Amino acid sequence: MSVLTQEEIETKLLRFPEWEYYDNALHAEFEFENFKDCFSAMSRIAFECEALNHHPNWSNTYNVLTISLSTHDAGGVTNKDFKLAEAIEHIVEPEE
Structure with a gap:
């Protein structure tokens, strides 16, 4: 699996407004109603x-999930990171 270029990453990030690229990784933070909802999302992501x-x-502090x-x-x-980011997005922000 090959590492994506800065340009490729920035282009792909246009589909992921919750995510940022820095320190050679994709980063996002999600806030939930409470600890139970946050932990439930973490279980589904696992x-x-x-x-x-x-x-x-990743780390969890009460109702906040931080992911790198x-x-x-x-x-x-790599593309593998974007594939997981997409799966995470579907879990934490289901389409209505």
Whole structure:
């Protein structure tokens, strides 16, 4: 899996307004109603991570989930990160 260029990352980020690129990774922060909702989303995301065999750096403080995505084996951001970001978006912000 090859690392994406800065231009490729910026173009792909246009579809992901919640995400930013810095420190060689994609970053997002999601706020939920309460801890239970946040932890529930993390559990659903964990299943997607396992299915994709790609795992984020993340942390949870009460109702806030902070996520950082980078493909460590490749040394930067790849399409794999955007695929997981898309799955995360569908979980934390379901379409109405």
